[in-house]
Amino acid sequence: MKEQLRLAIRTALEQCFADGRLTSGLLPDEVQLEVPKNPEHGDFATNLAMTLAKPERRAPRQIAEVLTAALRDHPLCEKIDIAGPGFINFRLRSSCWYEVIDQVLRQGQDYGRGNVGNGTKIQVEFVSANPTGPLHIGHGRGAVVGDALAAVLQAAGYEVQREYYVNDAGNQVQTLGRSILLRLRELQGEKIAFPEDGYQAPYVVDLAEKLSAELGTLGGVPEAEAIDTCARFGVKEVLKWIAADLQAFGIQFDNWYSEKSLYDRDMVEQELAKLKEKNLSFEKDDALWLKTTEFGDDKDRVLIKSDGSYTYFASDVAYHMEKFDRGFDRVIDVWGADHHGYIPRMKAMLAGLGHPPEDLEVLLIQMVNLLRDGKPYIMGKRSGNFITLREVIDEVGSDACRFFFLMRRCDSQLDFDLELAKQQNSDNPVYYVQYAHARVCSINRNAQEAGIDIPTAGKTDLSRLELEEELALAKQLARYPEAIIGAALYYEPHRVIFYLQDLAAQFHSYYNRHRVLVDDSETTLARLSLVNAVRVVLANALTLMGLSAPEQM
RNA sequence: GGCCCCGUAGCUCAGCAGGAUAGAGCAACCGCCUCCUAAGCGGUAGGUCUUGGGUUCGAAUCCCGACGGGGCCGCCA
Numbered sequence: 001m002k003e004q005l006r007l008a009i010r011t012a013l014e015q016c017f018a019d020g021r022l023t024s025g026l027l028p029d030e031v032q033l034e035v036p037k038n039p040e041h042g043d044f045a046t047n048l049a050m051t052l053a054k055p056e057r058r059a060p061r062q063i064a065e066v067l068t069a070a071l072r073d074h075p076l077c078e079k080i081d082i083a084g085p086g087f088i089n090f091r092l093r094s095s096c097w098y099e100v101i102d103q104v105l106r107q108g109q110d111y112g113r114g115n116v117g118n119g120t121k122i123q124v125e126f127v128s129a130n131p132t133g134p135l136h137i138g139h140g141r142g143a144v145v146g147d148a149l150a151a152v153l154q155a156a157g158y159e160v161q162r163e164y165y166v167n168d169a170g171n172q173v174q175t176l177g178r179s180i181l182l183r184l185r186e187l188q189g190e191k192i193a194f195p196e197d198g199y200q201a202p203y204v205v206d207l208a209e210k211l212s213a214e215l216g217t218l219g220g221v222p223e224a225e226a227i228d229t230c231a232r233f234g235v236k237e238v239l240k241w242i243a244a245d246l247q248a249f250g251i252q253f254d255n256w257y258s259e260k261s262l263y264d265r266d267m268v269e270q271e272l273a274k275l276k277e278k279n280l281s282f283e284k285d286d287a288l289w290l291k292t293t294e295f296g297d298d299k300d301r302v303l304i305k306s307d308g309s310y311t312y313f314a315s316d317v318a319y320h321m322e323k324f325d326r327g328f329d330r331v332i333d334v335w336g337a338d339h340h341g342y343i344p345r346m347k348a349m350l351a352g353l354g355h356p357p358e359d360l361e362v363l364l365i366q367m368v369n370l371l372r373d374g375k376p377y378i379m380g381k382r383s384g385n386f387i388t389l390r391e392v393i394d395e396v397g398s399d400a401c402r403f404f405f406l407m408r409r410c411d412s413q414l415d416f417d418l419e420l421a422k423q424q425n426s427d428n429p430v431y432y433v434q435y436a437h438a439r440v441c442s443i444n445r446n447a448q449e450a451g452i453d454i455p456t457a458g459k460t461d462l463s464r465l466e467l468e469e470e471l472a473l474a475k476q477l478a479r480y481p482e483a484i485i486g487a488a489l490y491y492e493p494h495r496v497i498f499y500l501q502d503l504a505a506q507f508h509s510y511y512n513r514h515r516v517l518v519d520d521s522e523t524t525l526a527r528l529s530l531v532n533a534v535r536v537v538l539a540n541a542l543t544l545m546g547l548s549a550p551e552q553m
Numbered sequence: 554g555g556c557c558c559c560g561u562a563g564c565u566c567a568g569c570a571g572g573a574u575a576g577a578g579c580a581a582c583c584g585c586c587u588c589c590u591a592a593g594c595g596g597u598a599g600g601u602c603u604u605g606g607g608u609u610c611g612a613a614u615c616c617c618g619a620c621g622g623g624g625c626c627g628c629c630a
Binding site: 022032035037038041047050054055056060084085086087113130132151167170171172192265273286287289298301302303304305306307309311312337338339340341342343357364366367374409411412413416417418420424425427428429431432434435436438439442443444445446447450479482483485486490494495498501502505508511512513515517518530552553 | 566576581
């Protein structure tokens with residue numbers, strides 16, 4: 001609807017330029033159209049006349065007069081006003097909004113899908129936690145935001161791949177292997193002084209037990225080989241946990257990408273060679289450095305350490321170059337905010353290797369403060385008193401958990417109160433939204449019991465929807481596609497959550513004030529069409545966010 | 554010292570990339586179930602948008618500087 005009006009305004013403007021009613025010939029890239037806060041200002045408003053005031057050298061209100069005259073008899077518009085300093089306010093005909101309801105019912109699950117992405121290939125890499133232990137709450141936020149972002153991009157017409165980068169090559173994997181081996185020996189009754197820098201947590205013992213059951217005690221196997229076996233076993237098992245935890249969250253990756261495979265295929269060496277060739281690296285203090293300062297970083301960064309081993313940065317260079325080789329137009333990394341210092345070197349690396357740094361977008365996810373009943377829930381890795389993501393999901397449920405993670409912009413810190421998230425009452429916004437959906441379903445059940453068929457698109461006379469609240473609901477439905485586009489363009493999935501809350505609130509209010517199933521059958525059918533359109537949009541948005549849309553609560 | 558994020562109602566946060574009278578939820582107070590699910594609705598109260606400058610027709614929004622909170626600055630990951 002908004003787009004149709006935008007087009008109309010644009011056409012009118014071009015016409016004014018053509019016949020000399022306006023002279024500057026300055027067509028803005030996009031006609032700005034907004035929904036005014038105050039409904040008295042109409043359904044849409046544009047500031048076009050004000051922005052044209054300077055180039056036209058005329059008063060905004062005069063320009064508005066000219067534009068309004070050109071649009072006067074447009075079929076979409078019921079009324080066009082000039083207001084304030086030069087706003088042009090449009091009130092659309094009711095039929096426009098009835099058309100929206102039909103469109104929603106006609107398109108069903110597809111309503112809200114769009115094509116701003118135009119098939120652009122985007123990869124969203126997220127979570128990518130080290131496979132050395134279970135996911136915790138911070139990973140959870142990144143997981144949900146990454147997943148929802150990917151969904152939103154897909155809905156907006158991008159071609160999206162979800163990827164998990166598995167850090168299975170570094171030294172922390174060796175540490176895991178050593179830790180498992182020590183626990184394994186302990187199980188054999190050996191007395192072990194467990195090292196400070198080992199993985200202390202109890203799950204390592206579980207891993208050792210499982211390994212012992214499957215592969216035996218590794219007695220007589222040379223140390224290095226035993227560590228390697230333990231490491232590989234550990235990574236494999238931990239990845240299974242991680243995948244299962246993510247599954248419990250409704251998250252599935254299209255691809256799990258192994259860091260180790262980069263080394264196995266010599267990709268790291270190849271990229272380093274390219275850097276050398278371009279004279280972007282140099283040796284100093286027995287180490288190999290990348291000249292990231294040439295591209296805006298604070299200092300140069302090490303690729304190969306003086307002991308000959310590679311830094312994570314080295315494999316990240318290869319990994320990210322390889323992403324673009326795979327044909328992605330844009331690559332999004334979802335990281336914890338504590339990694340922000342890493343961004344300049346990544347962008348520098350891309351620039352050095354001839355990629356526009358803008359093709360890599362890093363989404364930083366701020367910290368999660370875990371609370372219980374308003375009090376900080378302290379997690380010490382040392383003490384082993386940390387709560388895993390899985391425990392949180394099991395305690396509060398996937399829907400509530402996801403909703404809380406998505407409720408805030410990702411660049412602000414999040415207080416996650418376990419008790420609040422667990423509450424199954426109106427204090428909990430998840431249920432508020434889901435309840436709206438369940439209510440429509442309930443109305444449908446009652447209608448069917450009364451022998452009324454739920455109307456489909458184009459089957460009812462929607463002009464029976466005369467109430468202001470009814471038109472307002474239809475207008476809200478019309479905004480859903482815009483919410484998706486906004487969320488996709490600005491990488492802000494939380495917008496969909498806010499949209500959901502607004503729509504649910506509007507529906508609850510309507511429900512309380514007016515009955516859907518009334519004596520007059522025409523009105524009943526019209527209202528059923530409206531609330532079912534609401535149901536479709538609620539379901540679409542909930543599903544998109546990975547939340548269930550219950551038919552009964 | 555350098556860098557990143559945040560600062561809006563008592564609390565937790567939105568604010569549609571510059572627009573008209575600044576919003577929601579929770580907490581407080583007052584109301585609404587012989588009526589499609591009260592996990593709901595209506596109403597009252599609550600604000601120098603941390604602060605000082607700047608940009609312009611117009612700033613919570615953009616720029617610069619303070620102040621306050623959190624985070625990061627490794628040949629760790």
